Amino acid sequence: MDTLLDIRDLDVAFRTYGYRAHVLKNVSLSIPEGGRVALIGETGSGKSVTAKSILGTLPGNAHVEGGSILFEGRDVLQLAEAERDRMKGTAFSVIMQDPLSSFNPVFRIGRHLDDVMRFADMRLGERSSPAERQKRIYEVLRKVQLSDPERVFSAYPAQLSGGMRQRVLIALALLHQPKLLIADEPGTALDVTTQDEIMKLINRLVAENGLSLLMITHNLGVVRQMADDIYVMRHGEIVEHGPLRQLFTSPREAYTRELVDAIPPLYGPKVVDQPAVEGETIIALEGVSKTFSERRLIGRGSEHVAVKDVDLAIRKGEIFGLAGESGSGKTTVARMIMGLIAPSAGAITVDGATMAGTGRSDAFRHLTQIVYQNPGTSLNPKRTVGQTLSVPLTFAGLERARFDARIAELLRHVDLPAHYVSKYPHELSGGQKQRVAIARALAANPKIIVLDEPTSALDVSVQKNVIALLQRLRDELGLTYLFISHDLSLMRNFCSRIAVMLRGELVEEGEPKAVFAEPAHAYTRALIAAVPVMGDEEEQMKPSVSAEERKRFLVDAVA
Amino acid sequence: MHTNLLDVMLRRLLGFAGVMLVLSLMIFVLARVVPGDPARIALGPSATQEQVDAMRLEMGLDDPVLIQFVNYVGGALRGDFGRSLISGKPVATEILELLPATLELVLVTVFLMIVISVPLGVVTARYRNSWIDNTGRFFSIIGVTMPSFLFAILLQLAAANFFPGWPILGRIDYTLTVPQGPTGLLLIDSIAHGRFDVFVSALQHLAFPALALAMAGIGQVTRITRSAMIEHQRRDHVLTLKSFGVPDRVIIFRYLLKLSSIAPLTIMGLEFASLIGNAFVVELVFSWGGFASYGLEAILQKDLNAVMAVVLVSGFFFIVANLIIDVVLLMIDPRLRFKEAR
Numbered sequence: 002m003d004t005l006l007d008i009r010d011l012d013v014a015f016r017t018y019g020y021r022a023h024v025l026k027n028v029s030l031s032i033p034e035g036g037r038v039a040l041i042g043e044t045g046s047g048k049s050v051t052a053k054s055i056l057g058t059l060p061g062n063a064h065v066e067g068g069s070i071l072f073e074g075r076d077v078l079q080l081a082e083a084e085r086d087r088m089k090g091t092a093f094s095v096i097m098q099d100p101l102s103s104f105n106p107v108f109r110i111g112r113h114l115d116d117v118m119r120f121a122d123m124r125l126g127e128r129s130s131p132a133e134r135q136k137r138i139y140e141v142l143r144k145v146q147l148s149d150p151e152r153v154f155s156a157y158p159a160q161l162s163g164g165m166r167q168r169v170l171i172a173l174a175l176l177h178q179p180k181l182l183i184a185d186e187p188g189t190a191l192d193v194t195t196q197d198e199i200m201k202l203i204n205r206l207v208a209e210n211g212l213s214l215l216m217i218t219h220n221l222g223v224v225r226q227m228a229d230d231i232y233v234m235r236h237g238e239i240v241e242h243g244p245l246r247q248l249f250t251s252p253r254e255a256y257t258r259e260l261v262d263a264i265p266p267l268y269g270p271k272v273v274d275q276p277a278v279e280g281e282t283i284i285a286l287e288g289v290s291k292t293f294s295e296r297r298l299i300g301r302g303s304e305h306v307a308v309k310d311v312d313l314a315i316r317k318g319e320i321f322g323l324a325g326e327s328g329s330g331k332t333t334v335a336r337m338i339m340g341l342i343a344p345s346a347g348a349i350t351v352d353g354a355t356m357a358g359t360g361r362s363d364a365f366r367h368l369t370q371i372v373y374q375n376p377g378t379s380l381n382p383k384r385t386v387g388q389t390l391s392v393p394l395t396f397a398g399l400e401r402a403r404f405d406a407r408i409a410e411l412l413r414h415v416d417l418p419a420h421y422v423s424k425y426p427h428e429l430s431g432g433q434k435q436r437v438a439i440a441r442a443l444a445a446n447p448k449i450i451v452l453d454e455p456t457s458a459l460d461v462s463v464q465k466n467v468i469a470l471l472q473r474l475r476d477e478l479g480l481t482y483l484f485i486s487h488d489l490s491l492m493r494n495f496c497s498r499i500a501v502m503l504r505g506e507l508v509e510e511g512e513p514k515a516v517f518a519e520p521a522h523a524y525t526r527a528l529i530a531a532v533p534v535m536g537d538e539e540e541q542m543k544p545s546v547s548a549e550e551r552k553r554f555l556v557d558a559v560a
Numbered sequence: 561m562h563t564n565l566l567d568v569m570l571r572r573l574l575g576f577a578g579v580m581l582v583l584s585l586m587i588f589v590l591a592r593v594v595p596g597d598p599a600r601i602a603l604g605p606s607a608t609q610e611q612v613d614a615m616r617l618e619m620g621l622d623d624p625v626l627i628q629f630v631n632y633v634g635g636a637l638r639g640d641f642g643r644s645l646i647s648g649k650p651v652a653t654e655i656l657e658l659l660p661a662t663l664e665l666v667l668v669t670v671f672l673m674i675v676i677s678v679p680l681g682v683v684t685a686r687y688r689n690s691w692i693d694n695t696g697r698f699f700s701i702i703g704v705t706m707p708s709f710l711f712a713i714l715l716q717l718a719a720a721n722f723f724p725g726w727p728i729l730g731r732i733d734y735t736l737t738v739p740q741g742p743t744g745l746l747l748i749d750s751i752a753h754g755r756f757d758v759f760v761s762a763l764q765h766l767a768f769p770a771l772a773l774a775m776a777g778i779g780q781v782t783r784i785t786r787s788a789m790i791e792h793q794r795r796d797h798v799l800t801l802k803s804f805g806v807p808d809r810v811i812i813f814r815y816l817l818k819l820s821s822i823a824p825l826t827i828m829g830l831e832f833a834s835l836i837g838n839a840f841v842v843e844l845v846f847s848w849g850g851f852a853s854y855g856l857e858a859i860l861q862k863d864l865n866a867v868m869a870v871v872l873v874s875g876f877f878f879i880v881a882n883l884i885i886d887v888v889l890l891m892i893d894p895r896l897r898f899k900e901a902r
Binding site for chain 2: 056058086087089090094095097098099102103104105106107108113116117120121124157159160170173
């Protein structure tokens with residue numbers, strides 16, 4: 002096989018205000034023609050910078066200090082700018098990561114597609130009429146399984162679902178039949194089932210069109226389906242590379258092993274079963290529904306049923322997992338338990354007290370606290386750790402004089418050094434920020450903590466530590482967790498009981514062991530089947546989903 | 561989707577009516593609270609107490625305040641704001657006569673604001689932190705901070721020094737016969753009547769007052785446009801287009817400009833309020849003789865009926881301007897149109 006892309010000893014540094022950050026150090030990577038290569042690494046490892054170096058979209062303060070990028074034997078770094086621009090979208094193109102932010106919200110989808118095609122045509126010296134381009138675009142849209150290209154073409158980004166927008170991003174990359182496709186974490190922002198569909202689509206397109214693929218990801222489960230060769234990157238260096246099987250089964254470097262081990266298994270001997278918890282019920286939901294309605298001055302308003310007739314009993318000391326995709330109503334349930342919104346029907350009892358509307362007494366409010374998904378946005382960047390922690394302490398009615406002692410105690414709980422009290426969020430890593438968020442939730446001495454995807458913004462190795470911390474805190478402080486997530490492999494190992502929600506209804510409930518061994522509801526099967534796993538044995542143990550069932554739950558695939 | 565659009569507009573219109581009602585209540589109460597008997601002001605210090613009492617009766621000043629207010633609003637809805645306490649003529653007639661002059665000035669000012677500040681904002685954002693950006697920012701800060709009357713005077717001085725023949729007072733050359741109707745806006749009327757000389761003269765007269773009035777807005781809108789452009793430049797959707805080699809000029813002038821016009825448009829609606837306020841002094845400096853100088857006169861002479869009418873008319877135009885901007889925003893930003901579809 003000939004080499005299509007060959008990166009040799011690439012050195013890239015960022016310079017800002019005289020400060021130099023060396024982000025790529027001697028990076029070498031090669032992609033054979035028709036080959037699928039994955040570049041994996043955690044946040045800040047330099048994998049996206051590598052992609053941008055190939056594409057030529059590095060920011061202005063980045064400098065290529067050495068090395069070469071050979072594409073079909075020509076060094077793209079030596080090419081004139083016009084020459085290089087001509088390769089964009091035609092020799093290689095990129096599938097952007099985030100379908101939600103990769104389109105300009107005030108322009109139609111078709112406008113984006115047409116402009117990309119028009120200027121690429123112009124650079125290739127081809128003349129094309131708008132009507133002819135539209136025809137070609139429709140064809141590509143059909144190729145990415147968007148069955149109604151007319152509607153997609155004339156829609157605004159906000160009118161399409163995340164999965165559809167991700168498909169359009171793929172179409173954007175395929176407008177001119179490039180040789181190399183660079184996929185930058187495609188589908189990570191989507192639900193598992195949609196992500197699964199997207200991966201299968203990319204795989205099929207790569208195979209059918211004989212493309213080469215450079216897959217950039219932090220998700221090792223995805224890698225197994227999508228790549229033949231793997232490069233592992235850390236701190237701007239390639240730590241290890243080799244064929245997929247070898248890397249997964251017998252990694253040479255400790256770091257690679259750490260990455261592989263940090264993935265929670267879905268099936269097999271490594272799975273951890275959390276002991277079932279017997280005890281009194283601390284949270285009880287009886288026939289709880291929530292309808293959001295919008296009133297109009299004229300005509301009929303619209304109603305949206307977010308939660309439909311949910312019965313739930315969570316026992317003291319449990320780690321109760323609530324799974325479901327976006328829009329399934331799991332966050333609404335959590336917010337009702339916290340007393341942030343009132344249910345439209347049904348009764349909620351928390352720790353023996355029945356919730357009566359949102360205007361509750363302070364004592365009630367201390368019962369339940371929350372840890373949000375993204376510590377980067379849930380912490381105020383202008384407040385130090387100490388200031389952040391004193392807010393809930395003030396409302397918990399603690400005397401000022403005892404603040405310092407209590408804050409030190411909280412930091413000890415989450416394994417942060419005492420002097421972190423004066424640090425600002427930007428001085429902390431993602432994992433440390435999440436620890437601060439956990440400490441903040443603990444400040445008011447709650448009995449229940451809602452964990453809203455607490456680790457999905459973190460790297461896998463960090464996720465492992467945060468999960469261990471949460472487990473320890475539950476044992477030490479006798480907490481009950483309501484764990485909201487769509488990461489089923491994590492839930493399998495972390496929760497003592499799980500429930501699955503679909504379109505506002507509870508469709509499955511039970512202990513993880515039983516649910517994963519024999520999922521009762523077809524949707525649960527579809528969810529589990531979509532989870533990317535590490536090994537073939539695990540793949541075999543997943544429940545099977547019939548095509549008809551798939552169609553029923555994956556409404557997204559049909560445009 | 562359409563019902564939603566209609567619904568949004570209907571809500572705005574209801575809000576409009578509510579704001580006007582509250583505004584008229586506030587100004588009415590204020591006018592009744594300030595010391596000084598309107599009847600006495602109308603008749604002057606030499607009138608006898610009997611004459612004043614008769615006048616009070618005629619003006620309805622002895623009725624309960626609520627009745628007075630209802631009568632006033634009822635009149636205002638029919639375009640009757642009472643008579644001027646000073647001239648004795650209907651306030652509505654006086655205002656209608658002077659309104660076109662101010663309207664013309666304001667429209668030209670808004671036009672200047674857009675054509676100067678939007679390109680300036682784009683250029684300063686494109687060449688961020690260069691000398692172009694620094695110069696642009698320097699002048700926008702001056703525009704924001706310097707009071708417009710000072711600007712007006714400086715412009716007059718500059719005109720007198722550097723363009724001696726340039727008119728700096730009034731709306732039009734006195735030697736010209738001004739065509740009447742149909743709009744009262746000289747720029748439009750002159751063209752309607754084919755009078756090119758009037759058009760040129762009116763434009764010359766407009767240049768400096770409009771510039772003085774526009775300066776504050778130009779500074780503000782330039783800054784907002786610049787920061788919106790910079791903000792959006794970093795977004796993923798720009799990177800998408802760049803990755804596929806869409807040229808910079810297309811990204812800037814098509815994709816970024818439309819998205820970045822949302823914030824400055826909103827600000828312009830708010831700027832409109834200070835624009836009306838500044839018009840009071842700028843008109844005075846340039847002897848413009850419009851609605852705003854009428855308002856100033858009314859305040860100084862305590863012509864309460866005229867003051868009330870001026871406030872209500874100013875408020876009316878402020879709200880209309882913001883309604884127009886709301887409609888433009890609805891056209892620009894599809895997300896406002898189908899919010900609930902998501």
